[in-house]
Amino acid sequence: ARQDLAGQDLAGRRIVISAGGTREPLDPVRYLGNRSSGRQGVALAEAAAARGASVILVAAHLEVPPPAGVDLRPVSTALELQAAVEAAAATADVVIMAAAVADYRPAERRADKIKKDEAGDTFRLDLVKNPDILAGLARAVPRPAVIVGFAAETEADPAARLELGRQKVARKGCDYLVLNRVGWSQGFATESNDIVVLDRRGDIVNEASGTKLSVANCILDVIVQAGTPDHH
Numbered sequence: 001a002r003q004d005l006a007g008q009d010l011a012g013r014r015i016v017i018s019a020g021g022t023r024e025p026l027d028p029v030r031y032l033g034n035r036s037s038g039r040q041g042v043a044l045a046e047a048a049a050a051r052g053a054s055v056i057l058v059a060a061h062l063e064v065p066p067p068a069g070v071d072l073r074p075v076s077t078a079l080e081l082q083a084a085v086e087a088a089a090a091t092a093d094v095v096i097m098a099a100a101v102a103d104y105r106p107a108e109r110r111a112d113k114i115k116k117d118e119a120g121d122t123f124r125l126d127l128v129k130n131p132d133i134l135a136g137l138a139r140a141v142p143r144p145a146v147i148v149g150f151a152a153e154t155e156a157d158p159a160a161r162l163e164l165g166r167q168k169v170a171r172k173g174c175d176y177l178v179l180n181r182v183g184w185s186q187g188f189a190t191e192s193n194d195i196v197v198l199d200r201r202g203d204i205v206n207e208a209s210g211t212k213l214s215v216a217n218c219i220l221d222v223i224v225q226a227g228t229p230d231h232h
């Protein structure tokens, strides 16, 4: 039993993790979605719970089973994810936004199935911007002590990718940004991952390459080093 206490460096920390990909409905049978499997967010939740944290997992369409021992909050759309994350964040020390949130949603959600005959050979769809959940959390007063964003960039050149990450962390106002390379065969729906963690200044504070569980522990190491908040 003594040994079970070893490595519990997140004991007493309350961590909210969003995972998966949102779906934005067009009509009762169709949606706009993305290719996020939820594996990295689930690995983070699993690793954080194993290190003693109390974990709320806000889960949008996971393709993998959620870990045991976490408080699971299923959501579908970006607006639902926002409501769930903001409610959970009110009493959290740490928020990690690993979910792939739709940037836009259909301007209207049709009550009945859209018929092919409504339009000609092209179909135009009006989309409206979703709120930026991460930027909103970072701006809130009071706000969780540590806020971590993810950026999946397809830019192939490492220096240019890093620059995109630096700009993104500044724009979002988050404390850390996990910069991830994605492509058709990398990042999404894979078992492994390749990341760097940037701080608010855009400096690299940690990096990992390997399984999504080892990447998760690399990100959690940064959070542990950031320290425990004195108060909430």
Ligand code: CTP
Binding pocket: 078, 097, 098, 099, 100, 101, 102, 103, 130, 131, 132, 133, 134, 135, 148, 149, 150, 151, 152
């Ligand atoms: N994110 C969010 N709310 C959104 C869009 C994204 O909270 N409406 C979060 C993601 O969960 C991720 C981070 O912001 O942690 C970065 O997402 P990304 O899509 O890379 O950033 P965007 O600002 O949407 O920029 P772009 O898609 O144009 O690269």
Ligand code: CA
Binding pocket: 101, 102, 103
């Ligand atoms: Ca986006």
